[in-house]
Amino acid sequence: MSEKKIAEINMLQSQLDELIAKVCSGIEDKKEEKKCLSRIEKLRRTISKMRSGSKLSRDFKRDIISYSFIAPNFIGFAVFTLIPIVFAFALAFLKWDGSNAIEFMGLKNFKRLGSDVFFKAAFKNTIIYCVGTVPLTMIASLALAIILNQKVRGRAIFRTLSFFPYVGSLVAVTSVWKMLFHPSKGPINSILYHVFNVPLDKLPQWFSGGLVLLSLILFSVWKYMGYYMVIYLAGLQGISGELYEAGSLDGANTWQKFRYITWPQLRSTTFFVVVMLTINCFKVYDIAVMLAGGGSGELTTSSTVLVYYIYQKAFVDWDLGYSSAVAMVLFAIVLLVTIVQFAYQKKTSD
Amino acid sequence: MRKKFLSVLLSAAMMTTLVTGCASSSGNEQSTTAGKTPQTETTTAAPTAEKVTLKWAIWDKESTAYWQALADEYEATHQNVTIDMVDLGSTDYMTVLATELSGSGTEFDVVTIKDVPGYATLVQKNAIRPLDDYIKADGVDLTKYSGVTDQVTVNGSLYELPFRNDFWVLFYNKDIFDAAGVDYPTNDMTFEEYDALARKVTKTDFGNQVYGAHYHTWRSAVQLFGVLDGKHSILDGEYGFFADYYNMVLNQEKDGVCRKYTDLKTEGLHYSAAFSGGDVAMLNMGSWFIATMITNLANGEYDSSLCGNWGIVKYPHAEGVEAGSTLGTITGLAVTTATDTPDAAWDFVKWVSGEEGAKVMAETGNFPAIMTDEAMSIITSLDGFPKDEASKEALTVSNLYLEVPYAENVSEINSAIDSYHGSIMSGEMTVEEGIAAMEEAVKAIKNK
Amino acid sequence: MAKTKSKSRHDLTKRVILYAILIIIAVIMAIPFIWMLSASIKADREVFQMDPFVLIPKNPKWSNYAKIWTKIPMLTFVKNTVFLTIVVTLLQLFTSSFAAYAFAKLRFKFRNGLFLAYIATIAMPWQVYMVPQFLMMRSFGLNDKLLAIICLQAFSAFGVFMMKQFYEGIPDELSEAARIDGMTEYQIYSHIMLPLSKPALSTLTIFTFVNTWNDYLGPLIYLKSVDKKTIQLGLKMFISQYSSDYGLIMAGSVLSLIPVIIVFMCLQKYFVEGVASTGLKG
Known part of the structure; x- marks a missing residue:
């Protein structure tokens, strides 16, 4: 790992600590708090990605596991429900009889x-x-x-x-x-x-x-x-x-x-x-x-x-x-x- | 530009799914483009040809005798061909078939065409092939079909060959007339005479009703009395000529001469159940019902003490119109665009619609589209066909009008007047309102 | 003393009213089924006889129940429907509880977006997209195949939504503790979550079973040949051909009800609990 990278990580880390301290001390505005939290999450991800280098990050691994849970249902759902729905939306602006060429109809x-x-x-x-x-x-x-x-x-x-x-x-x-x-x-x-x-x-x-x-x-x-x-x-x-x-x-x-x-x-x-x-x-x-x-x-x-x-x-x-x-x-x-x-x-x- | 892009994108996406699908469906490789030019030079099925299986769409295989008979007979004379029938059921046949033939993925080679609106749909979808080249190459004589092929010719091309040609007649139950001491209906009746006759045999005593007439819930059973003068058609867009017939039937309904439309609709009563129940004196129905009567009386499905003594006469007619004018319904065969054996499919279509097929049809009590004297005498001499002369005479037709001729919007027009027929018959609209609504709806369809 | 007496009398009238209402409702619910049973053993002309109305005719036509099997290929219909229903229900249970676990207990990229896609389709009537869906399915070679109905029914958004609501009700500490013990997510799912979800799974089973068993439009569009048809299609086909054979139609109807009712009776113990715990109540 190059020194430049380490410096960058350290900088991000300090930003992160700052944010965490800010949240811990309590923020009045709920919106503001939410914003901070999401930034923390983002920073944490970037840092862990940079640290692990070319290796798969932990986040990535976790995503893969999650997707493996969803996949059996989601693939079926996407293919047999989502895609046809997208087609149905498009069809409303077209003229088609199921066989011949499609014509655009606008409204x-x-x-x-x-x-x-x-x-x-x-x-x-x-x-x-x-x-x-x-x-x-x-x-x-x-x-x-x-x-x-x-x-x-x-x-x-x-x-x-x-x-x-x-x-x-x-x-x-x-x-x-x-x-x-x-x-x-x-x-x-x-x-x-x-x-x-x-x-x-x-x-x-x-x-x-x-x-x-x-x-x-x-x-x-x-x-x-x-x-x-x-x-x-x-x-x-x-x-x-x-x-x-x-x-x-x-x-x-x-x-x-x-x-x-x-x-x-x-x-x-x-x-x-x-x-x-x-x-x-x-x-x-x-x-x-x-x-x-x-x-x-x-x-x-x-x-x-x-x-x-x-x-x-x-x-x-x-x-x-x-x-x-x-x-x-x-x-x-x-x-x-x-x-x-x-x-x-x-x-x-x- | 953007519009075009979108539609190209969409069809491309659709095509990808279609193409990948075609590849994955086993043994169903077909090229839709190659099919468009029929290779006429090999039309006659070569006797040495390799084995061919033709997938054929039909309905109600169990209760209709001729499908199996036609397939068996064809297979017997064409050793290399196997006919694979797929029963799509009669209720939603044309809808199911059109769904099946959409896009390009179908496996059907030959399809039966049940009605003209459905035919129009398939022609417009390019789902079935024009047969003109084949007809020319094989020298099929269209005049044998007594003009009905003209009524389904689309822009000079014919896409189906009829093999069955039914026309409407009046079925009657002789026992009811005997019991009432009333003369049988005749082959030459005006509508006034018919109405009077129906009223004469009607009995309204509760529990022992006898209905002088019965009208099935189809609009054809009422509306199409009006087209028999040859001056009107259901594509007209003006339907004033329906009024008299609606009034006649609604008045009969009110006086208990026929069953109520709303009752029939609620119980979904089939006309065959009504007539075979023995309390209906006269029923206007297509000639296909002759075969049904003969078969079901023979196998005991219908009680012969209730309806065994039946006869047929010609359709009643309006004053000043020749007797024997009636409605026709053709059933045809077509070759799909998607088939990879168009020549074998055409050969089957030609055979079924030709003289060999006509003979098989007649032997099972059905009316072939090519009505030869031979076919006619086969039907009238069938065991179970009424023995009286009038019934034989009833089968001679003077003018035949198709229930629905071809038109571009025929399917939509048909749906619209179907719906208002229901409105009029169930009393939701008066006859005048219903007819006005029909005219308005059809006008909107035509102007679309 | 007097007060309690009047109170108990008050309670008594209340109970009488309560039972009266209950019995009226029960009668309204049950009459069509009683009529169905009664008509199924009557001859056609007895069905509408009202004066006097008899519940069980003198000569019950039990033969209706035998005849229905020969009039239409009922056995084939039953086989198809049983096969479809079992496969769809199993697939639905497995895939939706699996996916729901991830949505409820794991954090990952696009989680909310993906879940929103599920929710949005619940509000989308099937008829809206059935045409494009049909064209696509057929291009996969699924037309007139039982597999088409399986693909259609097995991956519903409703199942995922329901199971997710249920899993969210299970405290996170449980899975956290397991994670610390070194269990993988798959083990947590199969060893901890699954055994806990009996009521929710029972509820989903009832919903899926009833829907698949009774589905009409889906099979109508996809299943064309007679040997592929389901009981509902078969029954409808029979009704349109033999409209006046009321006894037979009712016998067929009774037969079509039996399996669903058995499943419901077996699982109903968990049913209310299941609905309560899946948060379907809102």
């Missing part, structure tokens, strides 16, 4: 959206579906979790039962729902007809027209509340019992305990549930097709949803660029909603 794909009635219908329906499903599922699963967190007989059975709809396959479960809600033969309409004397021509058409979105929402709540119930249950178990005891001593009733203990304590759980619910709701596709699909599996303007339109444009019309543009709209909404929720969460927790 034309996005401009087309404005005058597309099917897109507008799909957009509207998706929003209505989400606005209906997210709060309903959240309330239902929270209520269920609170009930099943009490000491009740057969709790395990009830918990298992409420998880059944989530576990059951969509193909199987939707075909049962279609039987139960069959407009002229199903038991639900039979009861309406025989017990509540609803005239035959007034019987609800559950899977078309104005009711179809309601059916989709009810079905989703039924199918997924068990799943979110488990998450809430986990959240509830994290609340210390002492809080409730203190509440009881203060004479709080059930509602007050919920309002002032349970609900605030579950804030981060609720945040997680709402984010996951929103993301999953915007992805709705198979439920709509399986419950409301017509003779050729087609959805009408009262039941079409964004992902259905993405699928249709891509795999039926082979307008991949346009399909990707719709997909980007979907992604943008999901992102926006998530960011808003994050911001809100942060604001209320500060």
Whole structure:
């Protein structure tokens, strides 16, 4: 090692010591402190690199070990998810049918959206579906979790039962729902007809027209509340019992305990549930097709949803660029909603 | 410049993945560019040729008799060729096929074309080859296909040869008419007569309903009554001519003459299940259903006490239109661009669509695209084909209109009117609103 | 004295209401499954009979359960689905817990950037990129191969995210102590972390198993030949061909539910604990 290098190392070392001393003595400004810490890390790395010379540095070795942990998953993830996503982004600005030459479209794909009635219908329906499903599922699963967190007989059975709809396959479960809600033969309409004397021509058409979105929402709540119930249950178990005891001593009733203990304590759980619910709701596709699909599996303007339109444009019309543009709209909404929720969460927790 | 750079970069990246993929997929080396010029000099499959395996895309192998029959017969006469059938299922057949043929990585040599919108997609994607050079070299006489090949010719080129040509007829259940003491439908009925007849045999008593008519959920089953006068087509962009037929069917629905669309949609009822259930008097359906009826009655799948006594007549027609005008649906074969044995593939296509194939089709109760008198008499003399004269007579067609002719945007137009058909039939829109919406959507597609 | 009595009466009414609600919910949850079981042993014309409705018909058609195996190649479908589900679940468990360990316990270059890539894709619906993904997969020769579904399902971002949350809940002192004892990172992972992560792994198993078993769109796009299809595709194919054979459709549906329910029953002991410890609750 040359003398020049040693001198350089010594100089860096002294800089490092200075910084460490500064941090140890305490820095008022948090930002400043962070800055110093990251500089320390950087200096430490440079020094160790220079010291070890041509040999692999310790940092490098540590990185290699870490990457060996990540690699099996990350390679698969990068190849099968990340790369296609990058392509999907690019596609939104192109015109391509999957075979012929690619044409650049600029923003034309996005401009087309404005005058597309099917897109507008799909957009509207998706929003209505989400606005209906997210709060309903959240309330239902929270209520269920609170009930099943009490000491009740057969709790395990009830918990298992409420998880059944989530576990059951969509193909199987939707075909049962279609039987139960069959407009002229199903038991639900039979009861309406025989017990509540609803005239035959007034019987609800559950899977078309104005009711179809309601059916989709009810079905989703039924199918997924068990799943979110488990998450809430986990959240509830994290609340210390002492809080409730203190509440009881203060004479709080059930509602007050919920309002002032349970609900605030579950804030981060609720945040997680709402984010996951929103993301999953915007992805709705198979439920709509399986419950409301017509003779050729087609959805009408009262039941079409964004992902259905993405699928249709891509795999039926082979307008991949346009399909990707719709997909980007979907992604943008999901992102926006998530960011808003994050911001809100942060604001209320500060 | 930048734009171009981006698109070049993207396609380059895409190509790299494609190329590396091709190399790694075993035994699938193919050059897409070499395939574009057919080597016509070796079209006739040389008898000494080495072994060839043709991969052929089909649907519903189990329930459709002719696929296996065609393959067996061809293999028997062409010792060096093995036909490898891949069943893609009928529900999403054309979608699955188009996905399969995107890019250049497919292994299929011959594909079956189920409908025109799907055909249009494949032609536009350059997934299938123009057959003109082959047709010229082998002297295939297109006039034998009675004009339907014209309706699927794209810019002067033909990309498929039809081997099956179905047309729509009216199936009826004789027992229901006998029980009601009503005369059978005839080969020359106007729509008014047809409507009246359907109403006459209808019984609405709860639990013992008899439906005078049945319309499957496809839009073809209702809309295409309107094109039989030869003046309209679904590509028109103006759909006022659908109105009368929608009103007729919706009124029938209201009066319990036919099952409700919303019920059919909810249960996904297949038309065959409806007709074989014995409570449907008349069903408008394609002639392919003849083979289904014969086979399933013979093997006991359908209860012959419910639907064993059936017959067919010609499609009803509008006032002033010749009887025997009907809708046609062709099923064709095409050779993929990606195949490395285009000549062998073409030979198979030619054989299936030619007279030898026609015979096999007729023997399994199906209507070959080349309708010879011989094929016709094979079908009408099949065991299980209705014995009455009217049913035989019903098979003579005067005017045949394709359900959907070729057009550039046919796939999108098709999706749009499919969707509004659902809206009208389920009562989400009135007939007028639905038709107006169709016209607007199609206009937007055409102006795109 | 009087006060406690009124309190206990108050408690009693509360409990009655509680049980009433519970039973209503249980009924809503269970009715479709009861209907499914009941319809699966009925003849087609009995299925919609409401007056009177019978749960178990006089002559139960157990033959539906035998017939479904011959009407469609159910055995092939079951074999494919079982194979796919087991392989995907194992791969998912292994690779995501492995990667999650590094994200949670090791410091390395680009750690945050890489993790962000995972998080961002959770919000990305699969349908957004399924087309490019398909084209790429096919160029790898994976079209119509079961391997395609494995590649598709086995490396999910969700698994990594979940396991990372779990490992972060394990105190660092544990691994630090092991490091001082001279254990390598691999040993720490396999000897210390893995045995601790039973609840989290059980939870991930349930999620992955359910998702893979019930996936519909993925197999629809990738698996074309009948001998490659999964139960969901097979069931859908059957429904479109035999729409009015309700008894058979329901029998098939019941069969498709059994394996998932068994897995769930076996692992549910750890389930709530698993969700709690993975920090999924937020």
